[in-house]
Amino acid sequence: MLFNHYEIETMVPEDHILRQFKEWLLVEGVADDREELKKSLGREGYGYETGLRALFLQFWGDHSDREMEEQLRYNIAYKWFCGFSLEAQTPDHSFFGRTRKNLGEKRISVLFTKIVDQAKLKKIIKKLESFVDASAIKRKEALWEERDKAKEEEEKLNNRNVEKFSADKEARWGCKREGKYWFGYKRHVSVDTGSGLIEAVAVTRANVNDDDGFKLVCPWEKRILADKGYNTWKVYGVMKRRRCKDGVLRQVTRRNYDERRNKYFSCRRAPFERVFSKMSRRTRYMGVKKTYLQALFEGIVHNLKRLAVLEGIRPPVMGLA
Numbered sequence: 001m002l003f004n005h006y007e008i009e010t011m012v013p014e015d016h017i018l019r020q021f022k023e024w025l026l027v028e029g030v031a032d033d034r035e036e037l038k039k040s041l042g043r044e045g046y047g048y049e050t051g052l053r054a055l056f057l058q059f060w061g062d063h064s065d066r067e068m069e070e071q072l073r074y075n076i077a078y079k080w081f082c083g084f085s086l087e088a089q090t091p092d093h094s095f096f097g098r099t100r101k102n103l104g105e106k107r108i109s110v111l112f113t114k115i116v117d118q119a120k121l122k123k124i125i126k127k128l129e130s131f132v133d134a135s136a137i138k139r140k141e142a143l144w145e146e147r148d149k150a151k152e153e154e155e156k157l158n159n160r161n162v163e164k165f166s167a168d169k170e171a172r173w174g175c176k177r178e179g180k181y182w183f184g185y186k187r188h189v190s191v192d193t194g195s196g197l198i199e200a201v202a203v204t205r206a207n208v209n210d211d212d213g214f215k216l217v218c219p220w221e222k223r224i225l226a227d228k229g230y231n232t233w234k235v236y237g238v239m240k241r242r243r244c245k246d247g248v249l250r251q252v253t254r255r256n257y258d259e260r261r262n263k264y265f266s267c268r269r270a271p272f273e274r275v276f277s278k279m280s281r282r283t284r285y286m287g288v289k290k291t292y293l294q295a296l297f298e299g300i301v302h303n304l305k306r307l308a309v310l311e312g313i314r315p316p317v318m319g320l321a
Contacts, residue, residue: 008079008080008085008086008319009080010249011076011080012076012080015313016077016321017308017313018077018080018081019021020165020307020311020313021056021060021083021304021308021310022053024115024304024307025052025053025056025111025112025300025304026111026115026116026118026223027048027049027052027053027111027115028049028111029109030048030052030111030114031101032208032273033040038116038245046081046091046095046104046250048099048103049083050082050083050084051095051096051099051103052099053081053082053083053294054068054072054082054095054096054099055079055096055099055103056297056300056301057081057082057102058297059094059294059297059298059299059300059301061071062081062180062280064093064122065093065094065096065097066093067095068096068106069090069091069092069093069095070074070090072084072090075088077242100290100293101226101317102291104289105289105290105292105293107265108284108293108296108297109296110301111230111246111296112201112296112300112303114127114297115300115303115304116197116198116199116200116303118308119195119197119303119307123200124194124195124197124307124310125192125194125195125197126192126194127191127221127222128193128194128222128223129192129193129194129222129223129225129247129268130190130191130192130193130219130222130223130224130225131190131191131200131225131226131269131272131275132188132191132209132214132217132218132224132225132226133186133188133189133226133227133272133273133276134174134186134188134189134213134229135186135187135189135267135276135279135281136174136182136184136185136186136187136206136281137184137185137187137203137280137281137282137283137291137294137295138182138183138184138207138281138282138283139166139168139171139183139184139185139188139282139283140282140284144199152237157272157315158173159172159207162183166183167286168184168286168287168295169286169287170205170286170288171183171184171185171206172184172185172204172205172206172207173204173207174186174207174208174212177225182206183206184206184282184283184291185203185206185283185291186203186204186205186206186208186213186215187201187202187203187206187295188201188202188203188210189201189202189215189217189275189276190219191300192271193225193268194310195306195310196272196303196306196310197274197303197306197307198275198299198302198303199239200216200217200218200220201217201295201296202216202221202292202295203219203288203291203297204216204225204288209229209231210229210230210235211232211235212232213231214226214230214234214235214238214254215238216262218238218239218244219241219242219244220242220243220244221243221244222243222244222245223243223244223245223246223247224239224246224247224248224250225247225248225268225269225272226247226249226267226269227248227249228248228250228251230248230249230251231248231249231250231251233252235307236248236269246269247257247265248264249262249266249269251264253301266314271282275302278302279295279302280294280299281296295319
């Protein structure tokens with residue numbers, strides 16, 4: 001067993017990006033109540049730390065549960081990262097679903113917070129500016145069949161009756177602007193502009209307004225860069241309580257509209273819009289809590305990739321091989 005462990009250790013290159021990720025992924029102490037998590041260990045006793053690392057790899061490589069089963073069976077770097085020897089039996093696809101269920105979004109949020117707090121201790125995240133915005137997370141299901149049912153019953157499909165037609169009882173219709181609708185959820189994030197790290201993430205139903213979700217991700221004592229959807233008294237009240245400075249774009253219809261000011265802060269915000277381009281626009285699971293778990297892991301993956309860039313790790317090393 002020790003010989004096998006030694007062999008797999010030498011087969012993973014010293015400059016492999018997963019070596020750095022394993023150091024940054026602070027899984028120790030995330031779930032201390034091990035008795036409660038025995039159901040997720042499996043007959044071979046894989047452990048919650050192995051499960052957390054495997055879930056990270058799943059979101060890093062955008063794998064399904066069955067693809068992760070295959071990756072752990074044949075990918076040497078994945079085996080090493082999760083703590084398996086070359087000849088060890090790896091879990092099947094059902095292990096990942098059990099691990100997500102038993103760990104839950106609260107423990108994953110602890111893991112996310114530990115990484116962010118570590119970045120704050122190292123002064124990577126500073127109290128300067130934060131970019132705050134929201135994006136759509138769409139349900140995978142197409143509602144054509146549900147729409148047909150609604151049409152047959154002469155009933156208009158809307159947020160008041162969508163539970164009668166959709167398998168996901170918590171998803172809702174959302175609207176970004178006139179004519180742009182989606183069915184699912186909304187991701188709210190706060191990004192530190194100095195480092196590009198996501199410092200807070202939250203998920204709500206799609207019909208929740210951006211200014212209602214603002215309090216879930218608003219940082220303390222920073223200048224807030226946000227679009228015109230946050231130009232409301234509700235947002236300013238949260239900013240005042242958390243001693244934040246105002247960098248919110250003004251709406252044209254408001255008395256305090258300032259075109260030059262809007263142009264300046266739009267330029268400040270522009271580089272951080274790309275954060276959403278790296279995240280999934282569809283939800284893997286049903287329900288707010290499970291979608292929040294997905295958003296947390298996507299945030300963790302983004303932060304570790306960003307930390308690698310800040311550390312100057314060369315792009316060729318960051319592949320999956």
